[in-house]
Amino acid sequence: MSHPAHVLVDKTGQPTRDEAWIFRTYAGHTTAAASNALYRENLSRGQTGLSIAFDLPTQCGYSSAHPIARPEIGKVGVPVNSLDDFHVLFDQIPLAKMNTSMTINGTSMWLLALYIALARERGENPRDLRGTTQNDIIKEYLARGTYIFPPEASLRITAEMYEYCLDEVPNFNPSNVCSYHLQEAGATPAQELAFALITAIGLLDQLRDRGRLDQDAFDRVVGRISFFVNSGIRFVEEMCKMRAFTALWDEITLERYGVKDEKYRRFRYGVQVNSLGLTESQPENNAWRILIEALGVTLSRDARCRALQLPAWNEALSLPRAWDQQWSLRLQQILAYETDLLEYPDLFDGSPVIQSKVESLMRDAREEIDRILAMGGVKQSIDSGYMKTALVRSMSERMRRINAGEQIVVGMNKWKDALPSPLLGGEDGGLFHVDREAAAGVLAALQTTLARRDEGRAQAALAALKQAAISGESMMEPSIECALARVTTGEWADAMRSVFGEYRPATGIDGQKLGLTGERVDSLRSRLQTLTDKLGHRPRIVIGKPGLDGHSNGAEVIAVAARHVGFDVIYGGIRLTPEDIARTAVEEDADMIGISILSGSHMELTEQLHGSLVVQNAGDIPVVVGGIIPPDDAAVLIKRGIRAVFTPSDYELIEVMARMTAILEENHAAG
Amino acid sequence: MQPAELIASIRAGDRRALGRAVTVFEDARPLAVHKRRELLSACDAQNLPPRAHVVGITGTPGAGKSTLIDSLISQLLRDSPHRTIAVIAVDPSSAQSGGSILGDRTRIQGARTSQRVFFRSQASSLALGGLSRTTFAVCRLLERLFDLVLLETVGVGQNEIEVCHVAHHTWLVMPPLGGDHIQWMKAGIMEIPDVLILNKSDQSELARRSYHSLRSALALAQPGFRSVPPIIRTSALTGSGVDELVTWLSDNSAKQDAAERQSRSRYFFQRWLVDEYGRAGWRQFEQQPDYSNVMALASEDFEGAQAKVTTALA
Numbered sequence: 001m002s003h004p005a006h007v008l009v010d011k012t013g014q015p016t017r018d019e020a021w022i023f024r025t026y027a028g029h030t031t032a033a034a035s036n037a038l039y040r041e042n043l044s045r046g047q048t049g050l051s052i053a054f055d056l057p058t059q060c061g062y063s064s065a066h067p068i069a070r071p072e073i074g075k076v077g078v079p080v081n082s083l084d085d086f087h088v089l090f091d092q093i094p095l096a097k098m099n100t101s102m103t104i105n106g107t108s109m110w111l112l113a114l115y116i117a118l119a120r121e122r123g124e125n126p127r128d129l130r131g132t133t134q135n136d137i138i139k140e141y142l143a144r145g146t147y148i149f150p151p152e153a154s155l156r157i158t159a160e161m162y163e164y165c166l167d168e169v170p171n172f173n174p175s176n177v178c179s180y181h182l183q184e185a186g187a188t189p190a191q192e193l194a195f196a197l198i199t200a201i202g203l204l205d206q207l208r209d210r211g212r213l214d215q216d217a218f219d220r221v222v223g224r225i226s227f228f229v230n231s232g233i234r235f236v237e238e239m240c241k242m243r244a245f246t247a248l249w250d251e252i253t254l255e256r257y258g259v260k261d262e263k264y265r266r267f268r269y270g271v272q273v274n275s276l277g278l279t280e281s282q283p284e285n286n287a288w289r290i291l292i293e294a295l296g297v298t299l300s301r302d303a304r305c306r307a308l309q310l311p312a313w314n315e316a317l318s319l320p321r322a323w324d325q326q327w328s329l330r331l332q333q334i335l336a337y338e339t340d341l342l343e344y345p346d347l348f349d350g351s352p353v354i355q356s357k358v359e360s361l362m363r364d365a366r367e368e369i370d371r372i373l374a375m376g377g378v379k380q381s382i383d384s385g386y387m388k389t390a391l392v393r394s395m396s397e398r399m400r401r402i403n404a405g406e407q408i409v410v411g412m413n414k415w416k417d418a419l420p421s422p423l424l425g426g427e428d429g430g431l432f433h434v435d436r437e438a439a440a441g442v443l444a445a446l447q448t449t450l451a452r453r454d455e456g457r458a459q460a461a462l463a464a465l466k467q468a469a470i471s472g473e474s475m476m477e478p479s480i481e482c483a484l485a486r487v488t489t490g491e492w493a494d495a496m497r498s499v500f501g502e503y504r505p506a507t508g509i510d511g512q513k514l515g516l517t518g519e520r521v522d523s524l525r526s527r528l529q530t531l532t533d534k535l536g537h538r539p540r541i542v543i544g545k546p547g548l549d550g551h552s553n554g555a556e557v558i559a560v561a562a563r564h565v566g567f568d569v570i571y572g573g574i575r576l577t578p579e580d581i582a583r584t585a586v587e588e589d590a591d592m593i594g595i596s597i598l599s600g601s602h603m604e605l606t607e608q609l610h611g612s613l614v615v616q617n618a619g620d621i622p623v624v625v626g627g628i629i630p631p632d633d634a635a636v637l638i639k640r641g642i643r644a645v646f647t648p649s650d651y652e653l654i655e656v657m658a659r660m661t662a663i664l665e666e667n668h669a670a671g
Numbered sequence: 672m673q674p675a676e677l678i679a680s681i682r683a684g685d686r687r688a689l690g691r692a693v694t695v696f697e698d699a700r701p702l703a704v705h706k707r708r709e710l711l712s713a714c715d716a717q718n719l720p721p722r723a724h725v726v727g728i729t730g731t732p733g734a735g736k737s738t739l740i741d742s743l744i745s746q747l748l749r750d751s752p753h754r755t756i757a758v759i760a761v762d763p764s765s766a767q768s769g770g771s772i773l774g775d776r777t778r779i780q781g782a783r784t785s786q787r788v789f790f791r792s793q794a795s796s797l798a799l800g801g802l803s804r805t806t807f808a809v810c811r812l813l814e815r816l817f818d819l820v821l822l823e824t825v826g827v828g829q830n831e832i833e834v835c836h837v838a839h840h841t842w843l844v845m846p847p848l849g850g851d852h853i854q855w856m857k858a859g860i861m862e863i864p865d866v867l868i869l870n871k872s873d874q875s876e877l878a879r880r881s882y883h884s885l886r887s888a889l890a891l892a893q894p895g896f897r898s899v900p901p902i903i904r905t906s907a908l909t910g911s912g913v914d915e916l917v918t919w920l921s922d923n924s925a926k927q928d929a930a931e932r933q934s935r936s937r938y939f940f941q942r943w944l945v946d947e948y949g950r951a952g953w954r955q956f957e958q959q960p961d962y963s964n965v966m967a968l969a970s971e972d973f974e975g976a977q978a979k980v981t982t983a984l985a
Binding site for chain 1: 691697765769771790792
């Protein structure tokens with residue numbers, strides 16, 4: 001018997017209701033023990049998967065004891081130095097029942113090796129492991145910045161992980177092609193589609209061309225490719241984007257790779273909804289934004305996500321607290337279990353509006369994909385800076401529209417007056433505070449591991465790893481042996497660095513323009529010209545990012561804006577030590593230093609920068625800081641002599657430039 | 672700080688002092704010329720004559736200049752335990768705002784780590800020729816403080832000719848190119864370089880073809896009065912060819928002969944005067960009775976001649 005069109009039926013024709021997607025919360029901080037407690041708490045409240053945030057030293061391949069790591073230990077995620085930390089992190093969490101997503105890229109092979117080694121030591125079967133290592137190195141070059149090795153080596157590492165997992169850990173996704181970060185870096189929906197799909201094509205082409213998989217194995221590999229997607233506030237367009245993704249992926253896997261079995265062509269994806277659009281002003285409004293953005297990836301059954309993680313309402317202010325994450329989790333539970341969403345077939349099939357919008361996105365994306373393929377593919381477009389330049393241009397355009405009021409952001413550029421938020425009350429001011437003393441415990445644990453391990457076995461494991469890296473053999477099994485031998489994260493990465501070298505990318509900011517015009521720009525330019533005449537040179541500003549946090553969009557936009565109003569900008573890029581920045585400022589005889597820090601390490605890093613400047617007789621160079629900096633910290637920084645602190649609420653670029661110019665004018669007037 | 676003190680601090684390794692001294696040589700205010708003279712006199716007094724080998728490294732954007740310079744510097748630092756190196760990297764300014772983004776520094780590791788390397792970025796300030804208006808002036812200081820000065824300039828074609836007036840030698844870096852490009856380049860800068868560097872030679876097939884068409888093109892293009900420059904194939908990726916560049920450097924030292932220095936100074940003196948006072952100013956200057964005296968002074972004492980003109984026209 002057939003049912004009306006609104007009834008969802010299963011394979012046997014019986015009415016049914018869909019299973020909910022996996023609920024995750026991106027979490028991890030301070031220490032393995034603190035993170036383990038948080039995970040178990042979240043699971044007990046109804047979370048159904050884990051999403052692990054690692055701290056920056058772990059992501060960039062440094063042990064906690066490395067000088068560049070010290071200010072970052074446990075800040076944006078959990079520090080993992082060795083297998084001992086993994087034992088603590090997953091204590092009392094049954095691996096076979098978990099679906100564990102790890103946001104890890106440059107050191108993805110190492111973290112997968114640790115996970116497999118953990119299963120072996122706990123007597124669990126690695127074949128039962130489920131989850132994902134993010135491992136999309138292309139977007140690290142483009143937007144996120146936690147790459148370590150050059151593209152060639154990175155792509156080989158990813159390929160070897162696929163080849164290994166296919167039979168040894170068959171339910172694990174060795175990588176997640178990320179369009180998430182492309183959107184954060186400014187991508188339009190068509191760019192997001194095109195750049196993510198071209199990344200997947202690059203990956204599959206490489207796996208095919210290595211020639212180590214027969215057609216059957218290759219088809220299964222295609223079935224393991226999964227995506228990690230962003231969902232923004234234009235939720236109708238976002239839903240269409242997801243439908244376009246699904247259709248394009250089917251097209252590519254069928255036509256380009258000849259995958260016959262439909263189940264291997266399915267577009268599988270997880271989502272973190274957009275954090276970029278969350279505002280610092282009137283932060284309570286973000287709760288509504290998160291809800292609406294969740295709808296974009298759940299409403300259409302045919303393009304619904306497999307796993308969803310939501311940010312917290314206060315992420316533009318600080319890392320979320322446990323309660324903030326719980327509030328977001330409750331949203332998912334209400335959407336999945338209270339509403340009737342999961343009871344229907346696809347709601348949008350047959351809608352001419354949706355169909356036309358999807359087709360138009362697909363058309364634009366295909367054009368862009370063909371353009372990049374004609375350039376030689378994803379690797380060439382990274383080398384040439386093509387994709388990066390396109391993203392920076394889109395980002396500049398987005399900032400311009402917000403600045404000009406063409407794109408309304410409620411509470412930020414419109415309806416700015418509001419009652420004070422009671423959510424920001426309470427003892428903690430509505431913010432998460434990192435335990436700054438915990439780093440000592442992490443270092444002590446690392447020392448214990450080093451003291452207890454069999455040094456001969458560790459060194460032999462490292463030598464075998466290097467040998468595999470040089471000879472072209474798979475590095476997976478040697479990495480697992482390293483994990484079992486209690487090699488540290490820094491040692492593993494150093495061994496690989498010694499073979500592959502380290503990558504330093506082209507910045508995407510060459511040749512970029514901001515569309516900012518008008519009286520305020522003209523008046524600023526003339527103020528800078530006056531300063532130039534007085535100083536005898538155009539004011540020089542050194543802009544860079546100290547520490548390991550690689551989110552360079554903010555620093556890039558400021559650099560482009562500074563040139564736009566007439567500064568000479570010495571752009572240092574990411575992953576600089578405070579010493580690098582001080583040296584640059586001294587050699588370039590900078591009139592000002594601007595640093596951007598999003599990792600929460602602003603107190604330590606500004607302190608270190610100040611120290612380096614003083615050592616070089618340059619304590620007088622004015623320093624301004626931008627980033628996610630809570631008001632209390634900002635006040636302390638100002639007290640310590642930082643001349644200005646810019647946060648996400650200072651989105652008006654011209655205003656930021658005006659304040660920087662005023663500081664230089666004051667300095668000059670004071671002689 | 673007094674000039675003598677400043678120079679002494681620089682010699683003692685004070686980078687802040689060096690950075691500031693370079694700024695004096697970039698200073699566009701008319702009176703700064705007196706400070707420059709004082710600093711150079713202080714150099715003379717402290718027995719710091721010009722000594723550096725000044726090498727201009729030019730080529731199209733994307734030719735891989737910075738990465739190649741990075742490999743070269745690492746090799747030089749390894750090979751000779753005392754050699755000091757200054758790099759001036761010039762990038763274009765925005766015609767709209769006059770501002771610029773200077774990013775070459777990020778690609779030079781030595782600029783982050785070695786105490787024997789000094790790196791300074793310059794904006795071209797819309798000057799033609801791939802150099803900044805002050806590159807020559809800054810060179811006059813740095814050539815007294817370093818063993819090797821590398822000038823990295825950006826641009827293609829006729830614009831590049833400028834660099835050979837500042838540098839003792841000029842290297843042209845090219846990525847592997849097709850034949851059409853080579854035909855086109857013949858007309859422009861092919862007569863300038865002392866060394867042609869075919870970079871990215873790891874892209875083997877294309878590089879091999881480029882090498883052979885370059886060689887045949889050069890044979891035709893050279894009018895005979897200059898020797899055909901060598902073509903060196905390099906790869907910043909694999910490091911190949913960098914040792915050949917090091918060898919070339921040790922075989923070809925700085926040209927410090929008087930005639931060459933004088934003609935260079937006169938050239939930049941004219942350029943400076945045209946920049947400051949325009950073509951009309953230059954024509955007026957040519958009519959002055961002491962024109963030849965000032966030009967003679969310019970070839971010996973560049974800053975002295977500038978001071979004289981500045982005072983006369985103030």
